[in-house]
Amino acid sequence: MTSRSITELAVIISTNTAKVNRYLLAKKLPLPSFNVDAPNKSLIDPQESPEVEAARIQIIDASLMIHDLMLGPKGHLMSFNHNSLLSMQAISQFKLVSTIPIQGEATFGEIAERSGINEGDVKRILRHSMTKRIFKEPRKGTVAHTAASKLMAEDTQMADWVGANTGELWQAAAQTVPAMLKYPGSQEPNETGFSLANHSDKSTFAILSQYPKRAKRFGNAMRAYTEGTGFDVQYVADNYPWAGFENGTVVDVGGSHGSACITLSAAFPKLNFIVQDLPQVVAGGPGTLPLDMANKIEFMAYDFLKEQQPVKDADVYFFRWVLHNWSDKYCIQILRNHIPSLKKGARIVINEYVLPEPGVLPIYLEERLRSMDLTMMEVQNSRERDLDDWAKLFLKADKRFVFKGGKQPEGSSLWILEVEWK
């Protein structure tokens, strides 16, 4: 995209916008808008119409490029502005979304009275956020919702995403360079920007566990991120040869309450599943199981950092969104803790992000992955990995782990990677 002229970019935007428009009209779907009653997300179904989804991504990519070119290098650099997060943090902290009726209006004075902050500050915060399409001022002095502010008012997960993004992660990000200076090259989860932002020498998980309300908000924020298209476990069910293990055993390591196993068990009822996690987590698992799966999915307390894998000779040890939480040092420890229990031919199956080669993906998608990688550094001193990183990690853990690569199913955000124990 970088070498295209502005007129070529304009053609890409125009052609692909026509495609998206045709799709929406043909399906009688509303056109994109920030009006209060507009849909709060893209209505294109990426699984059903991948080519229209590709057109949408091309529009975003080309319009970002043309936007940046029109700003020019100086304007572009200066557009990296921390204040969008300040107005969002204030909106979240002072619960400003609930001070304005969804279909009505409120004056700055009324919002000030309802939120307990002074009118001048309300006005400057909201007028800034309006430049980001969060709230609008239909008449001078009155504020109304847009689709974006309404989403924060009506969707608890999104409200918590904004709260955690600004109240936790932004603070952690600001302390990450100080953490790099204080603990150069650290792989420890308690030497992060998050730890410094909390004046603590504990890990993010340990800090949050002391504050149930913050922990709940953080958990909700994570769910807001993952519960979209692209993270469905069905991709793993459909794109890995589970049936080949017949009535074998799959261990879901760090499997939380077993939601992945519920999906896999529905698709492969002959398989047996064991969900392992920390004791306080698995305690909540059995209650979430459908009755007919109770004899197919077992829960087991297991600390993968401290103990050897207790389930010997399973066919598959499945790690979904677990290893990206840990630096190489701890991943190697986790993998080595499995070695005494592995039979020849046992598989380690990983369901995680894989970082792309630079410049291959549309920049909008690459930026999201690189940003996730930085988030892992801020909160855990861990990382996202590219294919080479994954291969090297297993090689470092033990030469008998043979990395067989993997694939990213069409429409899935995560990859399925496979390793065989030889």
Ligand SMILES: C[S@@+](CC[C@H](N)C(=O)[O-])C[C@H]1O[C@@H](n2cnc3c(N)ncnc32)[C@H](O)[C@@H]1O
């Ligand atoms: C990001 S969650 C992924 C959960 C699940 N695999 C999924 O895809 O929804 C990481 C999981 O690792 C678990 N975990 C963290 N430390 C652990 C440890 N030392 N031993 C076992 N599980 C652990 C957490 O409790 C959490 O359930």
